[in-house]
Every structure is written in structure tokens, then in C-alpha cells.
Amino acid sequence: MTFRLWLPDVSCSRxxxxxxxxVRHLETKFPVNEKYKCRLYDMALTADKEVWMGGSNGEFKLFDLEGNLHGHRTVPVKSEGLYICMHNKHILFSDVADKAVKTFSSNDTVVTMFTTGDWKPYGITSSASGDLLLCLRKDDQSKVVRYSSTGTILQEIQYGSNYQPLYHVAWYIDxxxxxxxxxxxxxxxxxxxVNGLGIFRYQYSGKHRDFGVRSITTDSIGHVFVADLKGNKIHMLDRDGRFLRYIIPDGGIEHPRAVCIISVGEMIVGESMTGIAKTIRFQEEQKDAVSPAT
Structure with missing residues (x-):
């Protein structure tokens, strides 16, 4: 789903x-999808700290963090949602209906990078190795597939060590x-x-019955952040899936669906139904070191 901003490993001391x-509100002004009552589906952070937003009716909007609009594109979509990521400085998206991963050419024409056969693509992210990781679904099956940027299948992850399915309805990925x-x-x-070899590591199912898992993101020291649409909060986990705390800002968040880390101790959260994106500071800001008196 996201471009990971590689940050110094200082957040653990904050x-x-x-x-x-x-600290900021961003009005995307996406129209509401009448069927699903949603406006905002996914976000992806660029290397320049701008944010692509994927909204209803196939709209893409590029904002800076002050809320200024820098780009707008629309694609025909025949199914719910837009699932997006940054890859080699380009915005990519899963076209569920066409069973394809697509991008835009230099003149903003939609280009198909590769197709996914009989499987429908949903969540998508770019890996540190330069590959793409996708959540794929077919009938009642789900799996994760690693692709090269040209569409060559490099790895498939579907079953655990007991040959039982790891996933039921795979959705977002990082x-x-x-x-x-x-x-x-x-x-x-x-x-x-799962680890890089596809071996099961952990499962996190929330701490209360009102948990409503949506998108996920990670930071540079391995924290995992989970958007909880029903609970109106972000869950913060350690790299082993252990719960650390909830992130609920002053003023609250409503139906959070998308989340990205934008700097150390700061995230942007997209609200599904309002279409508002909120920048949230959840750790203390770094204070400049003070030289001792001489």
C-alpha cells in the first residue's frame, strides 16, 4: 500500500x-460512493512527502501535507475501492475488475503493467527489494504473490505449515x-x-469485539500500525505483533481506513466516510541538543 519513508532509528527513544x-486537516472532497458510503480508500506517500489519495469513482488526487492539490486523475472502475502504492516513483493501482496492475504513462494514459490471471488483485505494496507484493482473491481463496515489476511470479504464499489457508479474505498489505x-x-x-519466506509469524485480532481491520503500515524500526474502522482508532504493535497502545488523537478520528507514516512520530490517517485526511503527531518532537555550559 505505501512507500516507506526510511527514517533514523530514533523513534524508540521518544x-x-x-x-x-x-496537526493538520486535509479535505480531499471525494464524492461519496452511494453503494458503499465511502469516499477514501487508500493512500500512498511519495519520496517528496506528498500523498496520493485513492477515492470513490476512480479518482486519484495528489496533495502536499498542507492540503494543496498537485495532481488529479480519474480512471474507470467497475468495483469497490482503489488500492495503490508507489513503485519507482510511479503510482500503481490494482484494477480488481480487469484483474490487472496498472499505472500511468507520462501523458497520464492508463497503462497495464501485468495481469493476475484468474485472481483479483486488492492490496498492493512495493517491497524493499524492488518487487511488488499483492493480495489476490479467487472465489473463497486468498493468497499473497510477489511479482517482479514485469509481472513474473517470484513467490506465492497461501498455506501455513499445517496446510491450512493463511488468509480468508486478504485485503491490505505492507x-x-x-x-x-x-x-x-x-x-x-x-x-x-509471515516472514520473507512465507512462514507464519503471528496473528493479531484486536483487543475488543468492535475491531474493524482496514489498512496497515509500518515504520523504520518495525512498528505496525493498523487502521481500525469500527473502533475509530489506530492500533500500534511491535514487530512481533504484540499490542503496544491505541492512537486516538484529541478530537478523534472517524472510520479510519488508510494510514501512512510520514515522519518520525507523525502519521496521516484517511477517514473513509468523511474523506478527510488528518495528520497526527503521536510521539514527542525531537528537541535540539543543548550544549553544556562552559
Whole structure:
């Protein structure tokens, strides 16, 4: 789903704010999807700290963090949602109906990079190795597939060591800094992680019954952040899937669906139904070192 901003490993020494702060609101103005009542589906951060937003009716919008619009594209979509990521400085998206991964040419024409056979693509992310990781579904099956940028299948992950399916309805996906592949599963209502070889690592199912898993992202030291649409919060986990804390900012968030880390201790959260994206500071800002008196 996201471009990972590689950051210095300093966040572990920073205090997590007891009450995180909303520092900016961004109005995407996506129209509501009348069938699903959603406006915003996914986000992807560029290397220049701008954010592509994927909205209803096949709209893409590129904003800076101050809320200024820098790009707008529309594609025909025949199914719910837009699932997007940055790859080699280009925006990519899963076309569920066409069973394809697509991008835009220099003149904004939609270009098919590769197709996914009989499987429908959903969540998509770019890995540190330069490959693409996709959540694929067919009938009642789900799997994760690693592709080269030309569409060559490099790895398939579908079953655990007991030959039982790892996923029921794979949805959003990200790669952690330790090469774990982290997936949100709609039907299991859980986050499932495997290592780079596809071996099961952990499953996180929330702490309360109102958990509603949506997108996931990670930071440069391996924290996992899970958007909880029903609980109106972000879950913060360590790299082994252990719960650390909730992130609920002063003023709250409504139906969070998309989440990206934009700097150390700062994230942007997209609200599904309002279409508003909120920048949230959840850790103390770095204070400049003070030289001792001489």
C-alpha cells in the first residue's frame, strides 16, 4: 500500500504522547460512493512527502501535507475501492475488475503493467527489494504473490505449515523493515504476518469485539500500525505483533481506513466516510541538543 519513508532509528527513544495531536486537516472532497458510503480508500506517500489519495469513482488526487492539490486523475472502475502504492516513483493501482496492475504513462494514459490471471488483485505494496507484493482473491481463496515489476511470479504464499489457508479474505498489505509481509484479512478480522519466506509469524485480532481491520503500515524500526474502522482508532504493535497502545488523537478520528507514516512520530490517517485526511503527531518532537555550559 505505501512507500516507506526510511527514517533514523530514533523513534524508540521518544515518548509516545498520552493524547496524540491532530496537526493538520486535509479535505480531499471525494464524492461519496452511494453503494458503499465511502469516499477514501487508500493512500500512498511519495519520496517528496506528498500523498496520493485513492477515492470513490476512480479518482486519484495528489496533495502536499498542507492540503494543496498537485495532481488529479480519474480512471474507470467497475468495483469497490482503489488500492495503490508507489513503485519507482510511479503510482500503481490494482484494477480488481480487469484483474490487472496498472499505472500511468507520462501523458497520464492508463497503462497495464501485468495481469493476475484468474485472481483479483486488492492490496498492493512495493517491497524493499524492488518487487511488488499483492493480495489476490479467487472465489473463497486468498493468497499473497510477489511479482517482479514485469509481472513474473517470484513467490506465492497461501498455506501455513499445517496446510491450512493463511488468509480468508486478504485485503491490505505492507512489508515491514524485517521483511515480514503483513496483511489485513477482512473475514478473519485480523492482521496476519509471515516472514520473507512465507512462514507464519503471528496473528493479531484486536483487543475488543468492535475491531474493524482496514489498512496497515509500518515504520523504520518495525512498528505496525493498523487502521481500525469500527473502533475509530489506530492500533500500534511491535514487530512481533504484540499490542503496544491505541492512537486516538484529541478530537478523534472517524472510520479510519488508510494510514501512512510520514515522519518520525507523525502519521496521516484517511477517514473513509468523511474523506478527510488528518495528520497526527503521536510521539514527542525531537528537541535540539543543548550544549553544556562552559
Amino acid at each position: 515518548k509516545v504522547l498520552e493524547v496524540p495531536k491532530i 512489508e515491514n523493515v524485517n521483511e515480514d509481509i503483513v496483511v489485513s484479512d477482512y473475514k478473519k478480522n485480523a492482521v496476519i504476518a
